[in-house]
Amino acid sequence: MPLIRPSRDEDIPAITAIYAHHVLHGTGTFETEPPNVADMAMRRADVLSKGLPYLVAEQGRKIAGFAYGNWFKPRPAYRYSVEDSIYLAPDLHRKGLGRALLAELLARCEAVGIRKVMAIVGDSTNAGSVGVHRAVGFTQVGTINSCGWKFGAWRDIVIMEKTLGLGDTQPPLDLPTP
Numbered sequence: 001m002p003l004i005r006p007s008r009d010e011d012i013p014a015i016t017a018i019y020a021h022h023v024l025h026g027t028g029t030f031e032t033e034p035p036n037v038a039d040m041a042m043r044r045a046d047v048l049s050k051g052l053p054y055l056v057a058e059q060g061r062k063i064a065g066f067a068y069g070n071w072f073k074p075r076p077a078y079r080y081s082v083e084d085s086i087y088l089a090p091d092l093h094r095k096g097l098g099r100a101l102l103a104e105l106l107a108r109c110e111a112v113g114i115r116k117v118m119a120i121v122g123d124s125t126n127a128g129s130v131g132v133h134r135a136v137g138f139t140q141v142g143t144i145n146s147c148g149w150k151f152g153a154w155r156d157i158v159i160m161e162k163t164l165g166l167g168d169t170q171p172p173l174d175l176p177t178p
Helices: 009-024 039-049 097-111 129-134
Strands: 002-007 054-060 063-073 081-086 118-124 139-150 153-163
Touching: 002 097, 009 039, 009 054, 009 063, 009 081, 039 054, 039 063, 054 097, 081 097, 081 129, 097 118, 097 129, 129 139, 129 153
Parallel strands: 081 118
Antiparallel strands: 002 054, 054 063, 063 081, 118 153, 139 153
16 A cells, blocks of 8 residues: 655655656646756645645655645635646556545645635546546536647546535635635
């Protein structure tokens, strides 16, 4: 069973390598140029500065995947809603790792007061990402057709959501303003 833990500075090269694979070979992200280690370190620092979780899955002392939540939008009214991101090493798909990592991310998001998590899944044919989100209780709320161009074709995005904790039944706890 993998160890899921908060990311550390020394995890950034492995995180960068995993993400670069997805940028160069997949449609789960619409980024077309892989960010470098410094860029990924800054992105992680941004997430952590907001008090949000940035996790890794470690398997056999190797980083097998990572996941984090970041503000859905930068305006203060959105500070109780995050968009999740989850990426696994290419040889570790369909082994339950994604489900475990995403479930832990959701638990940690709820613990810091997040009430809504959105998944913006790149490419409507991305059955793995849609499936792992469904497996932990996300529902599909829409598709935006042909909004990204990658690998010589138009790509859709699938929008999914999951309510955490009390959802919209009570006012939120105070969180830092984005």
